[in-house]
Amino acid sequence: MSQLKVYNSYTRQKEVFNSITPGHVGMYVCGPTVSGESHLGHARPFITFDVVYRYLQFLGNKVRYVRNITDAGHFEEEGREAEDKISKKAVLEKLEPMELVQKYTNLFHWAMKQFNNLEPSIEPTATGHIVEQIEMIKTIIKEGYAYEVNGSVYFDVKKYAESYPYGKLSGRVVEDLLETTRDLEGQDEKRNKQDFALWKSAAPEHIMRWNSPWGVGFPGWHIECSAMSSKYLGTEFDIHGGGMDLMFPHHESEIAQSSICHGGHVPARYWLHNNMITINGKKMGKSYNNVIKLTELFSGQHPLLEQAYAPMTIRFFILQTHYRSTLDFSNEALQAAEKGMKRLWESYESLKKLAQTHSGDQEGSDNALVAKVTKLMEEMDESMNDDLNTAKVLASMFELAPVINSVKDNHISISAIGTKTISLLSSKFKAYLEDIFGLKAEKAQDDNKLNGVLELLINIRKDAKAKKDYVTSDKIRNQLQQLGILLKDDKDGTVTVSFE
RNA sequence: GGUCCUGUGGCCGAGUGGCUAGGCUGAGCUCUGCAAAAGCUCCUACACCAGUUCGAAUCUGGUCGGGACCUCCA
Known part of the structure; x- marks a missing residue:
């Protein structure tokens, strides 16, 4: 290294x-x-x-x-x-x-x-x-x-x-x-x-x-x-x-x-x-009278803000730029960071599950794929060592995300990528996202009661779907969505839950 | 005025002289009961003008624009 x-x-x-x-x-x-x-x-x-x-x-x-x-x-x-x-x-x-x-x-x-x-x-x-x-x-x-x-x-x-x-x-x-x-x-x-x-x-x-x-x-x-x-x-x-x-x-x-x-x-x-954070090209600072306080940012209570931004969105936003470059604030940029972070994080969640269910150190059969993944993982280390280029590390991770998602959706088979590579990827993503970048799931849901209720609803919906009772199944999905709970039907019949 | 940094596609942003970074947005397709998500594909940019070089977003000079510091400031 x-x-x-x-x-x-x-x-x-x-x-x-x-x-x-x-x-x-x-x-x-x-x-x-x-x-x-x-x-x-x-x-x-x-x-x-x-x-x-x-x-x-x-x-x-x-x-x-x-x-x-x-x-x-x-x-x-x-x-x-x-x-x-x-x-x-x-x-x-x-x-x-x-x-x-x-x-x-x-x-x-x-x-x-x-x-x-x-x-x-x-x-x-x-x-x-x-x-x-x-x-x-x-x-x-x-x-x-x-x-x-x-x-x-x-x-x-x-x-x-x-x-x-x-x-x-x-x-x-x-x-x-x-x-x-x-x-x-x-x-x-x-x-x-x-x-x-x-x-x-x-x-x-x-x-x-x-x-x-x-x-x-x-x-x-x-x-x-x-x-x-x-x-x-x-x-x-x-x-x-x-x-x-x-x-x-x-x-x-x-x-x-x-x-x-x-x-x-x-x-x-x-x-x-x-470097500085700028807003409309000007340094954000007391003397310029253009500051957005952190409490305002988190709550969305500021004339310049179109919405509230979560702390992790801001952290991700900051990491997407090299620290010695100026970083210009805008709602568009923050919203892009929010979506990007969400996509990357969901890919990471999938990867964790894959690593759990497919542990081992079997080499992948698709040499080109394994080589590509290995190269991207090496680039992550190179970028980080090159004056802490977190932006470039994240770019490499975004290139790895489609591979992970494809494995999850069975577009790429486990044997093609190999359990060894999955394991390496998993620890790499954990190291960077959690340990080094200090990111975490925006809304960790570890309420047992809520999870039990969700499981019940998911099962009822599954039964309804089996009976082609889509009125009931859509009702459950739509109403949960209104509460900020998204149900996504995966290929294999399982349901992924995410919170907004 | 002095010192320094900077100018990249619709937006945000990496970038080591040769190999279309990446994210977001937009368009199309695949999958799907529908949806969402995901996958695939497309939109191939480097302020301008000269120069160096076989070759420059990347080096040099100039022009124009933006910014920081020179005062408390993250």
């Missing part, structure tokens, strides 16, 4: 993935800011990196997956009103800041569960790591790369850039930054415009505030990730993930802070960035 290659934003090329400690992987992903409800755009990194997490584990690694919760609240750029985002909203909603944070953290966790995302190994909060952040800032000052002004501390980017490649990750030149950074109104405490805050002095009205060697304040924009990643993954770890929009300034600043504290090296070896 080929080796896993990933596109490393830091080197701008695909590289073979090798973890620092073989068999172990440390991965840090920038988590949500819990000052508001998550929207569709937020779903992408968490689904993308959930698949990375799952795949690394599938490959036999023990993975420590750290995803933070930003609950300390970033503040607006100085010059505008320097306000803690979270405390501002708390006033509006008349809630305690931590109450607000709790509410949106719970909602975020709920959404992650809907998407069938695995829980990270550690989910540290910014407010829980104020001490670590302060310690880190102290080190940066001691090393001479930060300075204090009026109770705030800033990172000295200009000095850092003299001996480190500041801007390498995001492809930026420090001199250019000086020219293109917007003019700041009012007083500027910073020595240079590129400098960023490590610690900000808190105005009296700030509710979220902590004591520090520089006075009462709150931590800067980027220091939490540096502090928490090094605490839980070490000063050099394998993967750092997040959305492309975080490359600058967030990740660039993270690299700068961490390098100063940890011997000059970049904290993570592989930097993975997912």
Whole structure:
């Protein structure tokens, strides 16, 4: 099997993935800011990196997956009103800041569960790591790369850039930054415009505030990730993930802070960035006022939505595109994903039954067929290893689906494909659909009573059909359909039930 | 303005220089009491203009369009 290659934003090329400690992987992903409800755009990194997490584990690694919760609240750029985002909203909603944070953290966790995302190994909060952040800032000052002004501390980017490649990750030149950074109104405490805050002095009205060697304040924009990643993954770890929009300034600043504290090296070896979800070609984001919240998506309650979309539909939709491409939202695209996922999943259900009833390791007699199936299965692995090309994996699976369905419908005989191939296919589909992609049946029906009633109805209908009493048989089928239960008559007389 | 990405059939989307990805939609056929599902077949695209090459959607240059970042942002 080929080796896993990933596109490393830091080197701008695909590289073979090798973890620092073989068999172990440390991965840090920038988590949500819990000052508001998550929207569709937020779903992408968490689904993308959930698949990375799952795949690394599938490959036999023990993975420590750290995803933070930003609950300390970033503040607006100085010059505008320097306000803690979270405390501002708390006033509006008349809630305690931590109450607000709790509410949106719970909602975020709920959404992650809907998407069938695995829980990270550690989910540290910014407010829980104020001490670590302060310690880190102290080190940066001691090393001479930060300075204090009026109770705030800033990172000295200009000095850092003299001996480190500041801007390498995001492809930026420090001199250019000086020219293109917007003019700041009012007083500027910073020595240079590129400098960023490590610690900000808190105005009296700030509710979220902590004591520090520089006075009462709150931590800067980027220091939490540096502090928490090094605490839980070490000063050099394998993967750092997040959305492309975080490359600058967030990740660039993270690299700068961490390098100063940890011997000059970049904290993570592989930097993975997912692209944005767009809507009508524009990035979905608060500033564009075009977000669709996850709760709206699941319920269909939004002017742009023609219907509700199930979490698994969205997951499938996201996986049908490569993670580094933009993904444009539209009802048409979501509906296509919904149908496609349904078809693939039903094929998988058939395959599971086939594998159960026809176990064995008998070689198939149709060599061309077996070769085709084998090739497609190999391509699935190749595609996944090629920078996690889930879109291509799914394409291969869609090519396998007709083969499976044909075996089910007896258009292809069991002996032609061979029980061995069926068994291999079955474990392959299970591995990808369930273990790696984290998909699951939209509506698992494991209600014994309901199943008993269904069985009864199916039997009555079968008897009616035998007597050519189609009025009765159609009545049962039609009325069940109105309830969202579909009965499909298979070739061999059995009935397949599916739920809408 | 700077840096970078991108432009694929009705829609969504993969794509390693030569081998019609795939999904959805639409049309036809087969199977079926009817239906649904499924299977088979068809709709053969790569913004534009030059260049490199035996050969380019894929490489190079240019033109035009779209987008991201440069500010909180997944």
